Every structure is written in structure tokens, then in C-alpha cells.
Amino acid sequence: MQVQFNEIRTKVNADLEIVSSMKEIGDLKAKYLGKSGEITSLMRCMKDLAPDQRASYGKFVNELKEEVSLIIAKKEEQVKQAETLAKYEREAVDITLPGEEASVGSLHPLNIVKNKILDAFCGMGFEVFEGPEIDSDYYCFQALNIPKDHPARDMQDTLYISDNVLLRPHTSPGQVRTMEKKQPPIKILSPGRVYRADDDASHSPMFHQIEGLVVDKGVSLCDLKGLLDEFVKIMFDSDTKTRFRPSYFPFTEPSVEVDVTCCKCHGKGCSLCKGTGWIEILGAGIVNKNVLEMSGIDSNVYSGLAFGLGIERITMIKYGIPDIRTLFESNVKFLKQFNRR
């Protein structure tokens, strides 16, 4: 009996030596372990044995069956692995071939910068208000404390629709329109298109500004400094500093011109900052009392700060764009340069 068992063992091992596919493994299983397989047949011989031998015979056959199952399973695992690997080989691709295009567009660089500015201030509690692009003399000038004989109203600078209606030359009317509707606390940004009669490499007749306004109790020049310090760190680098210097705008008093440390040379002096280490980026100040009063806000109780940013200027500095007109040409080769997030 043992001899018979050993023969089977040898045969199984010999058969396993030559199998190389899952189909052959299947055949092998059938040959030995299947319904009419050799080992299964051994079990059937049991009835021919003496009853006292049956138990030990059965045990031996079962052991053999288990042993053979195990070695076949082991081989099966190997063959399966080999087959998988072979399949992978057949499925191989040239990973250096170009991928199929899954392209994405982008916002205009001016709006990328605009959104970044809005994000910076929205995080500090500002809302966004957009007023009309074509506005009245009152909102564009009078309510901003720009008297009738002010040089800023000159025909050379402003584009008019009629004596009393004009293409807004700045986003400052947004200040007035907000204050008329809302009582403090006010924190708003007013972005949008603005227009002036100017057309060269650094001036476009249409450009974009963002006006910022805060009106509340006890607003001071220090608050302006604090807000703008935060802003420039978000907009440029975390080590960017601001510098105030006196200036003049009819709608703010005191008025300041705000410079930032040059984002290219970090204040050492380069061609961008003309060697000064500083770049002028915006005008700002404490809202003129007259402006508050004209919009119905009690200047004895409240004070305000305001600032006005030119989006083109910041965009041109940020991306190193030399000619403002490039921004309005719609050249796809230009627009595609900004789609990296």
C-alpha cells in the first residue's frame, strides 16, 4: 500500500515539474483529486479492506490527499504569478509616449490677482460691492470732495458720456454708494473696470482698480498700516514690508502713498524698483470728514480708512509684464502662461 502511495507521490511530483499553465494545473487536479482521480479512486478501494484496516487506510489516503492538494496549490500559486507577470509584460506601454490631452484653461491674470486681493481682505472681514461703471459726476467727484475746479476733473483725464455722466475714472464711487446704503461697521472692497483718456505702454484707457473702505469707531492710520501690512504679506512674500509717505488725494486726509519692499530684489535695489528697493503700489488715507458727512455718516462718531489699488500695476509687477497693452490683446499664448495654480 505504501508503495502505491509513494508511486502516486512520485508521479504527482513529476507531473508538477512539467506544468506551466493554469489549464494544466486544472487537468492535474482532475487527474489526482477529481471524481475519478487516482487518489479519489484509492478511497473507493476501502470497501475491499478488512474492517480493522479501514480506519488506518482511510487516514493514510486522507493524508496523501491533503499532501497532494497542498503541493498542487503551491504550484498553482507559482503558475498564477508567472501568468500574471506574463500578462503584464504583454500589456506593457511606452510610458514616455505623450499623454492624451486633458487640458484646462485659466482666469485672466488680472482676475487671478484680483481674486487673490479679494481673498486676502475677505479673510479680514471685507465684503465685495460692485457699482456701475458709468456713473454720475456726483458719485465720481463731488461726493469724493473733488471740487468743480479740481485738475483731476479735466477733460484730458476723464471720458464723458454727457456733462453729468462719465466713465468712472476710479472705483472710489463705490465708497460713497456703500456709505449711503449702510451704517458702520463697514468693511468693503469695490473692484471693477475704470477708464481714463490715457493710452501708452504703462497706461491703458481701460484698467482695473479695487477700492477698499473701512468705517467704524476709532479707525486710525495705524489700522491702515496693519491692514496693508497683512495684505502685502499675502499678496507678495511673507517678508514684504510697507512704507507710508505723505501724498494728496481729495477724498482722504491724511493721504499716503504706500510703497512695498521690491518683490524682485527684496529691498536691495534692482531695475524693477529703479534701485530704490521700494515699489509704489497704492494710494490710501483716512477718509476725508467731508466725504463721510456728505454720505450721511457722522464724522464726530465714526472715522474711516480707504485705499485704492491698481490691479494692472500689481499684476505687471507680480508677473514681470512690461507692456500693459499685452493684458488686453487676448493672445492665447499669453493667457496660457497663467494656468498653473
Added chain:
Amino acid sequence: MKAPLSWLKEYVDIDCSAEELQAKLFSCGFEVEELVHFGANIDKIVTCKIEKIEKHPNADKLSVTQVNAGKYGILQIITAATNIFEGAVVPVALDGSTLFNGEHIYNGELRGLPSFGMFCSGEELGINDDFYKGASVNGILILSDDLPLGEEVKELLNIDDFIFDINVTANRPDCQSILGIAREVAAVLDKPLKMPALDYKVANDISTKDMIKVTNKAFDLCPRYMAHYVSDIQTGESPDWMKKRLFSMGLRSISNIVDITNYVLLEIGQPMHAFDMNELEGNEINIRRADNGEKIVTLDEKEFSLTNDNLVICDAYKPVALAGVMGGLNSGIKEDTKAVVFESARFVRDNIRKTSRMLGQRSDSSARYEKGVDYFSVETGLKRALHLIDELGCGKIACDGYDLMDKPIEQKVIKTTVGKVNAVLGIDVPENEMKNILERLHFDVKMDNGNLTLNVPLYREDMESYPDIAEEIIREYGYDYIKPTLLKTSAITNGGLNDAQSKLESLKNLLIGYNFFETITYSFVPEKDFADFNIETGENGDKIVRIINPLSEDMAVMRRSLVPSMVKAVAFNLNRKNYNGRLFELAKIYTVNPDKSVELPIETAKLCFAMFGENESFFTAKGVVEGILNTYCAGKDVKYVKPEVAYLHPTRSANVFVDGVLIGSFGQLRPDLADKYNVDKPVYICELDYASLVSVFTDKIMFKTISKFPAIERDLAITVDVKVSCAEIFDAINEVGGEFLQTIKLFDVYQGDQVEKGKKSMAFNIVFQSTERTLNVSEIDDTIKLILNNLRNKVNAELR
């Protein structure tokens, strides 16, 4: 405003370098746009005496000279100059020297003889006759023969100055003068200001009022007019110091009287005019508005026809000056002028600007008046001019004069508190520091327990209230003291974009995901765009918003559609061989408000996009429209209807309706229009009305149960006439599809050999499902029969 350092030093002891002063001025609000070091280049140009002049042996036009160059010894110089003579002292540029313009001079050889330098002209030293007599001569500058030899000419002649070109802000007209700048310099350096002398001797027997009658009939345009008579005028040359000053400011000397008026304009900032008494008929000066059509010929011989808006200075009969702009032809100072009337006035700046613009006539005087002249400098200017007459001894000054004012000058007083000023700044500037700063700025300060009473200097017409004072304090105290705070006393507000603003951004992001690039084009367009694109403009174009002073015809009207700009953007790209692209713009269009009582035009937001390139078609464009609608208008009834849009291809375009609302149109750009704009590839363009689109946005998303029961799918292939639209078939299926019909998908359209001519085959996949039970195959078979029947009836479809 230009200011030479040498001149500023007359009023302030400036003990810092020009660069340091530049930084100081910058810190207190006076940006120096340019600091020019006049004569900076000049180097190694020394005084030499010509000892001997001989003819050059090899050249007719050259001379060989020997010069005594002091410590540099005797040098041989070859020259072509003809105005030199033995004994003349001249400037010589030595070996390795530099001229005014930066050019270097080296030893050389001329026609075989060595030359050890070059004689210089006045121009090569950057100077003219006003700076040094004889410097304008065509030839070599002959210097005074008592100068030491071998010394630097630059130092001997003081050709070394710094010119500050200062940006003076519009609120500080008082600083449009050397004195004004000097006041600021004194304040920022904390030095005393030395005022120019204003005193003069008068001839007690001469009275202005005896000689002339001055009447101001237009105080609204001329709030202050002073006139002073000077007799026994002796016209002649101005002294060297005055000529040099004028030279340093780029002015030519003309004659003493004219120079005095120019000098006072520069120094005090007060325009002056001197009328020749002989030319004032009737011994009268009348300040009045011109009559309509009245004529004047100005000094530069130009004739102007005036209106009632122009102010003129007249004698008894005629205008003799265009007030504040320019004198009349014969009223100026001549060599034989015997007596003059000096005018010093304040004219309203707006009126001067209007007159100057209207007539196209400008002068130094009008430029100054446009910036604003205060009441105070009218008097200072006149006194200074009379002082100079006295100093130069060129006339006898009347003992009285006219001073016609609309109201007496009042001392402006600002009352405030230290606390209020500091509240604006957000810091605590010490009281004594405040007092000191304000006194440096010539305020008269009374400080009592934190209460401030300030007498404002008369020339500071910009000072109104405590914020102005705060600015004066901080610009002198220093902006570095401003420490950042984050609205420490302010209420907390909830910032961010509102819902509508966020939706707009998300729509843009959707388009970006579809490979679109955002563009921005001008809001103004040429009017001819409207005709080219058949854009509706109302009767006689009365809906068009026009710019009355456009920069050019191409930017003359506000646009009524974004499409023309977009087509031009595409053309721009194709011209540059950018053959593929997707562009969008979200911007406004403008129309005159039909309600005539509303002045402001209506601004309407539009979304426009264009797609061009080999992979684009009507259906890629429609895919984008569908993408937008699936995202924002899910579940709404969408219809595509043949449009009447003139700029689109008539059979490849559609109007889009959502729930019956027209939201816009899209399709291929009409080919002949494309040709006109040199667009030689098909372009697909879409313009949607943003507000209409928003009006059909699906407001909220509600969850729908996902069925647990199996779906039954059926594929139907039918043949129909080619004219039958897909929408008609969908409608026919939907009509009888029953409650379990879930989706209909078109998966094939075929036209060709396998189907009858004039027919097409279309294959649809139809899915049925219930959320409550498993459907019976037989009930779906019945529904399919109904569908086929309906298709046969409605669109004459045959099952393939």
C-alpha cells in the same frame, strides 16, 4: 517744481548733502523726481593763458598755440578756433578731462603735431551768456584775464549745482516757488527761514492813484488785484546774480524789468505783469469779463476772439491783457518805456484753466495760476518786485498803490485737541513735539491743557480741520512711528463673497475646466461694429452710449454686445498662428436708459465665449452650453430653437431657451462676416445674458431615491426622413414613454448606402425603471409598441 540747491541756500542754512536733502524732502511729502547734478561731469578743465599763436605748418585752418597752464606748465594746443588771441585766458580741457556732456578729451595729434588739450566753448561747459558773459559766443569762451591759471574752471565759475525737480501735490500750490520749497526745507531741517527782503524806498511825490484809475468789475474771477506805479524806468541789463538764477531755472535774461517779473514768479510763486504806462489809454485799468466776440492780440501776435467767460485787463478802451495768461501785443516793456504799472493779482484757477484750454494759449503765468495762487503771495510778490526795482535802481516807486479785494483777509483759526489729532494717527505724539512741528511750519500755536488753537499761515489755504493738522504732524514727525494695528476698536464683520458673486466665480471655473481662457477686452468699440454684426441700436442709434471725448474712433461708443470684440480677439490669434483656442469673457454691455429721466445707462452682464480650431464644431459648442445648463439648471426644460441672429450661420446656430426664457444664442460665426475679419477657419461663438441665465438657475438640490430594482433597456433603430430633428423624436418617445421611462440616449446616426436616399437611421437606447418594483418585460414591450406607433405617426419612422 524745479529748485536749485544754490538758490535754496539763500533762505536756509542747508548743512547736509543734496542726497540727504532729497531723502528729507521725500519723507515730508515732497518727492524729488529727479536730482540733477549740474556740471557734475566737468573735470580737469582749467584756466590757461594763450602765450603764442602760430600757423600750423601743414594745415591752413589750424593754429599752433602755446598756453600757460599754471601748475601744469606750458602746453602746446592745436586749434581751429578763430576768436582767440595772445594774452586771452581760456578754459582748456586737459588730457583725460571730461566736458559738460560727459565726453572725454585726450592728448592727440593734428596734422603731425601733438596737441595736449582742447580749448572749450561755453556750450562745452554747459553755460550761456546769462551765466557768464561771452559764453554764448560762437567760438572759444574768453574768460576774465584776472583769473588764476591752472585752476578748475568749474570751481572758479561755480558751474556746480544740484537741481531738484520736485513733485508738488495739488494741495500745495504754496510750494510752487523757491521760497515755498525753502519753507519746507527749513521746517524739515529744523532751521530758521531767512525771508527775502521786501522793503523798498518810495518817492513821496509820486502816487499811483494820481496816475491811474484801477477798477475791478469781476471780483468773482479776480478776488485780489494790486497795482503799483513805478516811474523813471531805466531799462537795461540785469545784474549777474539775477541772470545766473534765471539761467539755473532754464530762463533767458531779457531786460531788468522783465527779469524782475520772471524772478518774482520763480522766487515767490506770484505771476507779475508790468504794463507800459504809455500803452494804457485813458489812464485806466479795468478788470472785467470780455464781451462776446471781443478781440485781443497777445504778445506772441496771435489774435483771439473772446467770450463772456474770459477775463481781460483793459485800459479805458480795449483789452490790454488776457488776465493771468498773457499780455496784449503792445502793452509789454520796451527799451523806451518810461513808466510802468506792476500788476500782482489772484485769479480764480478754474477760470484761467478754462480760458487757457479754450484758446489753446499757455504761459508760465497761466500754468502757475492753474495750480492756484493764494491771497497772501499777491502782496509778497508785489513787495518783492518793488524791492528789486529799488535794489537795481531802475525806477522810482510810487508811495501808494491799489489793493482791490473781494473781502478782507481773515486769519484762519483751527481749534482742536491733541487727542483728536492723535486719534487720526492712532499714536500718541507728545504735546511739545506737536507744538514744535507746527511752529516749524509757521503756525501760531496756543496749547492749553490739550486744547490747540492754531493760527494758520495765510498761504496754507489747504488747512481746514484737525485731519489736516494730523497730516502736518505725521509728515514731519515721521511715518515710521505709525505702528500696525488691526482695527482694534472695530466691530467684527463677516466678510467674503455673497452667493451671486460666488456663483459667478464658479461658472468661470466651470469654463476653465472646459479648457477656456478668460480674456478681457475694451468696453468701448468703434461704432461700425454694430452695422457689421447687425447689432440692434434703436431708432437712429438712440440706444448707443457714446463717449463725447473719445480717444479715437475705435473707442468711441460703449459696446452693445461682446461678440465683435470676441471675434476680433479670435482674428488676432489666427493672425499669430494660434490656430486653436477657447476664450471667454464675462463683462457688461451698455444701453441708454429708455426712461429719459434716468441719466445713467443700463449695464447688462453678458457671458461670451468663442471656440476655434480643428477639433471644434457646432456640437463642441453645444456641449459647453449643455455643460453649463446641466450644472446650473438641472431638471429645467431646455429647448434649442433656430434663431434669427444675424452674425451667426443661419443653419448652424441656435437660440437657447430654459423654462421658456431666452438666455442667449450660439453657433458658427457667419462665414461672410468671418471673411471680413480675416477669420479663415470656422469659429463657434456664444453670447448668453448673464441675468437671464441666473434667473433659471436651479435653486436647490434635492436627493432622489436610487432604485433597488433592475432596469430594462431597449435599443431602437429607426429610419426617418433626414429633415426630422432629434428633438421631434425625443418628444415622440417622451410623450408615450410612461412613468418608468428614465433616459433616452441617441447612440448612432447613419446616412448612406444602407438606408434609402433622403432617409437617415438613428439608434436610441431607452431605459425603464421603477423605484417600487421589478418591471414586467411584457409591460415594457407594450410601451415600446406605443413608442413605435407614435414615432410612425409623428415623424413617419420605420423600425429598421
